[in-house]
Each structure stands twice: as C-alpha cells, then as structure tokens.
Amino acid sequence: MAQFSNYPLIRVLAEYTRNPSERNALSYLCSREGGTAYLSQVRANQLCLLDLLLALPSCQPPLTRLMEQLPRLMPRPYSAASTMKKGHVDFVFNTVNFERENGRLFARRGVCTGWLEDLYSQTVSERPKIHVYGRSNQNFRYPEDLTSPVIMIGPGTGVAPFRGFLQWREEREVQKNDASLGPAWLFTGCRYQDADFLFSDDWKTWLESGILTRISSCFSRDDPQSSVKYVQHEIKRNFKDVLDFMESNSKATIFVCGDARNMAKDVQLALVDGLIVEKGIDKAGAESIMADWIMAKRYLQDIWT
Ligand SMILES: Cc1cc2nc3c(=O)[nH]c(=O)nc-3n(C[C@H](O)[C@H](O)[C@H](O)COP(=O)(O)OP(=O)(O)OC[C@H]3O[C@@H](n4cnc5c(N)ncnc54)[C@H](O)[C@@H]3O)c2cc1C
Structure with a gap:
C-alpha cells in the first residue's frame, strides 16, 4: 500500500x-x-x-x-555502527515520517523504519527474528595505514560507520600519543544536543583517551540565532585546519556519510568555497583539487537518499 x-x-x-x-x-x-x-x-x-x-x-x-x-519488498541497507568484536553489530536508524499533507491522505512511516520502531514496544521474546546479511563496502574502509589522518563527516545517522572506525582504532589498543595512530577528526551534528546527539558518551570517552583527537559538532535547532547549524558550516568555520590536515600528509582522507540529497552536496560546496578563499584560487581550480582528492581516494562517500 x-x-x-x-x-x-x-x-x-x-x-x-x-x-x-x-x-x-x-x-x-x-x-x-x-x-x-x-x-x-x-x-x-x-x-x-x-x-x-x-x-x-x-x-x-x-x-x-x-x-x-507491486514489486518485491526490497531489503534496506544500514551502516554498521560498531565492529564485530562483541559478537553483535549495532546500527542506528531514523524513522521516516510522511505527514498527512500535499495530497497524502494519511500519515505514514517508512516501511522498514516504521516496522523497526514498532519492535521497540515489544518485549525481546516477542520480537520476530530479522533476516540480515552483511555487505562489505570496499570503497569506504578505514585506511590500511594507521598513520593516515582521517576526517569523518557524518551528521545524524551518517555518524554510524565512524563509531565503527573509532571502535576499531580502540581495538588496536594503540595508546594516546602513539606515533602509529594518525589523528582522527569527527564532524557530526543533529537537531538538539540533549535529545538526539547519537553516541555522545562514546565521543567523550574517546576524546579523553585520544582515540578521537578532535570533534566539531553542531546542533541545528538549539540556538535559532546561530549561523552554525550544519556540518558544512562547521567545515567552513574550520577550513584552514581542514586544509592543513589534508596538506600535512598525502594519505589524509576525508570520509563523508549520510544524506545524499542535501548534506553531501553542501559539504562539497563548503570544501570548494574553503579552497577558493584559503588558497586564493578560482572555482575551477578548487574543483580540480576536489577532483584530485576523489581520484586519489582521499575523498570517500557512503551516501544515500
Ligand atoms: C549504503 C546505505 C546505508 C544506509 N545506512 C542507513 C543508516 O545507517 N541509518 C538509516 O536510518 N538509514 C540508512 N540508509 C537508508 C535506509 O536503507 C532506508 O532507505 C531508510 O531507513 C528508509 O527506509 P524505509 O523502509 O523506512 O522507508 P521507505 O518506505 O522505503 O521510504 C523511504 C524513501 O523512499 C521514497 N519513497 C517512499 N514512498 C514513496 C512514494 N510513495 N513516492 C516516492 N518516493 C517514495 C522516498 O524517497 C522516501 O524518503 C542507508 C542507505 C544506504 C543505501
């Protein structure tokens, strides 16, 4: 239906x-x-x-x-938000809501996320078994070389794979200041810091232990006056450091995960704008640097609509 x-x-x-x-x-x-x-x-x-x-x-x-x-019901992919070390995989989902408006005659939720949300009202023994299968993404993996600096950009549920990345770093049991572990900088955000800031305790713990070296977070609904609402605004605000990061090491990599419709495009635009301002070049020059990063697999995306 x-x-x-x-x-x-x-x-x-x-x-x-x-x-x-x-x-x-x-x-x-x-x-x-x-x-x-x-x-x-x-x-x-x-x-x-x-x-x-x-x-x-x-x-x-x-x-x-x-x-x-009517087509067959298709599987929905979800990013793993953890490693497999504890014998299970975490994932996070956002319930898709279609309001009753614009010709829609009834409010409804996304087929899969509405169903997943309902599972929470059931006790564990009542919940049906869910068939899942793993699909690895060879193009969106933590760099082989642990010294590579990584920038991770993932607002909302887009932050999921980066929790897995950071758990993996932690599992390598590399201690703070160990030269073999490159810096890791996370850009993330959500609407309200108190209500929907995913995994905030993990980020805090990992910042303290040095597994995560820097976090830039933003909350779009907390302060109506703020001009910094979304990750692209944080990127612009910190662009000089982002550029230093990318130029300090030829293996430095930017990972982007989440919404393809707006966020991924806005992040690319913010990077292009930053390059124009910081390097004093024109738009074509900035886009050419972006294209080089993409070709060299130093700009990787896992995005969806
Ligand atoms: C690689 C990958 C990783 C992902 N990881 C995550 C994740 O970690 N967390 C997460 O929450 N989601 C993730 N997603 C998205 C997820 O797979 C689902 O698409 C999402 O949860 C919505 O599923 P749903 O069945 O609830 O919604 P659906 O019922 O499938 O509706 C979702 C979308 O389908 C389209 N649609 C539905 N009905 C109509 C209609 N009548 N007319 C036109 N368009 C329509 C709309 O674009 C709508 O927004 C990921 C997607 C990909 C590809």
Missing part, C-alpha cells in the same frame, strides 16, 4: 476506475502530456497506492491485478 505510484501502476488503476472523471484524471497522469502533472502532484508529494485508492473511490482494481504490479 505504501508502494509509490509509478506510471504502470497508475495505468492499471485507470483501467479499473468506473467514474469517468476519476479515470480521466488517472489516464492524464500516465500520458505523455501529463508528465509534468505526474511529477509535481504524485512524485514530488510521494503519493502512494493507498493515497490514490482513497482519493478515487471508484477505482477498484482486482487484487490479483494489483499484486502483479
């Missing part, structure tokens, strides 16, 4: 809609001329199958026909 309404699905719905004006509305949405209306009314508002069925009461497709149109 939460399946988003694509062209083939709307075409089938139109076939089984008795009321002519409702049928015409559906036919228009999946026609060539109706492309713009489809994008602005259905796609942009993320209307799902149930929204359309509720809005168009004369649309009554047979269940079998509907089932043919």
Whole structure:
C-alpha cells in the first residue's frame, strides 16, 4: 500500500476506475502530456497506492491485478555502527515520517523504519527474528595505514560507520600519543544536543583517551540565532585546519556519510568555497583539487537518499 505510484501502476488503476472523471484524471497522469502533472502532484508529494485508492473511490482494481504490479519488498541497507568484536553489530536508524499533507491522505512511516520502531514496544521474546546479511563496502574502509589522518563527516545517522572506525582504532589498543595512530577528526551534528546527539558518551570517552583527537559538532535547532547549524558550516568555520590536515600528509582522507540529497552536496560546496578563499584560487581550480582528492581516494562517500 505504501508502494509509490509509478506510471504502470497508475495505468492499471485507470483501467479499473468506473467514474469517468476519476479515470480521466488517472489516464492524464500516465500520458505523455501529463508528465509534468505526474511529477509535481504524485512524485514530488510521494503519493502512494493507498493515497490514490482513497482519493478515487471508484477505482477498484482486482487484487490479483494489483499484486502483479507491486514489486518485491526490497531489503534496506544500514551502516554498521560498531565492529564485530562483541559478537553483535549495532546500527542506528531514523524513522521516516510522511505527514498527512500535499495530497497524502494519511500519515505514514517508512516501511522498514516504521516496522523497526514498532519492535521497540515489544518485549525481546516477542520480537520476530530479522533476516540480515552483511555487505562489505570496499570503497569506504578505514585506511590500511594507521598513520593516515582521517576526517569523518557524518551528521545524524551518517555518524554510524565512524563509531565503527573509532571502535576499531580502540581495538588496536594503540595508546594516546602513539606515533602509529594518525589523528582522527569527527564532524557530526543533529537537531538538539540533549535529545538526539547519537553516541555522545562514546565521543567523550574517546576524546579523553585520544582515540578521537578532535570533534566539531553542531546542533541545528538549539540556538535559532546561530549561523552554525550544519556540518558544512562547521567545515567552513574550520577550513584552514581542514586544509592543513589534508596538506600535512598525502594519505589524509576525508570520509563523508549520510544524506545524499542535501548534506553531501553542501559539504562539497563548503570544501570548494574553503579552497577558493584559503588558497586564493578560482572555482575551477578548487574543483580540480576536489577532483584530485576523489581520484586519489582521499575523498570517500557512503551516501544515500
Ligand atoms: C549504503 C546505505 C546505508 C544506509 N545506512 C542507513 C543508516 O545507517 N541509518 C538509516 O536510518 N538509514 C540508512 N540508509 C537508508 C535506509 O536503507 C532506508 O532507505 C531508510 O531507513 C528508509 O527506509 P524505509 O523502509 O523506512 O522507508 P521507505 O518506505 O522505503 O521510504 C523511504 C524513501 O523512499 C521514497 N519513497 C517512499 N514512498 C514513496 C512514494 N510513495 N513516492 C516516492 N518516493 C517514495 C522516498 O524517497 C522516501 O524518503 C542507508 C542507505 C544506504 C543505501
């Protein structure tokens, strides 16, 4: 029912809609001329199958026909927020909420995160077994060379893999000031420091032990007057140090994890802007440095929409 309404699905719905004006509305949405209306009314508002069925009461497709149109439920990937040392893997998720607005006729949650959230109201023995499988990401790994400086940028649940990175550093049992462990700088953030700052105790412990050498955190809703709300603002504010970090060691690497739609783009823009200002070069020159970092695998992303 939460399946988003694509062209083939709307075409089938139109076939089984008795009321002519409702049928015409559906036919228009999946026609060539109706492309713009489809994008602005259905796609942009993320209307799902149930929204359309509720809005168009004369649309009554047979269940079998509907089932043919619905894809298999796909697995959702989640970043591991820990190493495997303790015999289990932690992960964190953000419940996706779709409010009742913009043509959506009922409020709903994301299919997987809504379900995961409900598991918390059950006792451990009531919870079903969840089938999970591991998938390693060869392009987003802690550097082989432990002396490499790392900058980790991960607001919200994007911070998950960096907790794993830092646990791994800790497991190497490299002591504070040990020359074999390069510096590790974390940029993270959330809305409210007191309500949703993930793993804050871990960061504190690791700062004290030297496993984490620096943290730059920001909280977008705590201070309405503050101009530093998101990680990209922190990056801009500290850009001179970021550049020193990257230029001090040819293996220094920036890792970015989290939202692809806004955050990842804004972080890249902040880095380009910083390069322009700090190095006194033009935009093309700054973008070329970014491209070099990407080519040399010194700028790595694990991002999702
Ligand atoms: C490599 C990777 C790592 C990830 N790691 C994490 C993590 O650590 N933590 C975390 O919280 N998430 C993570 N995600 C995201 C996660 O996999 C899920 O996508 C997310 O939790 C939402 O799943 P859901 O089933 O709750 O939402 P869904 O029901 O799948 O809805 C989510 C999105 O699907 C689209 N969508 C849904 N319905 C419609 C519609 N009707 N019309 C148009 N579009 C629609 C929208 O873009 C919506 O935002 C990761 C993703 C990737 C690819």
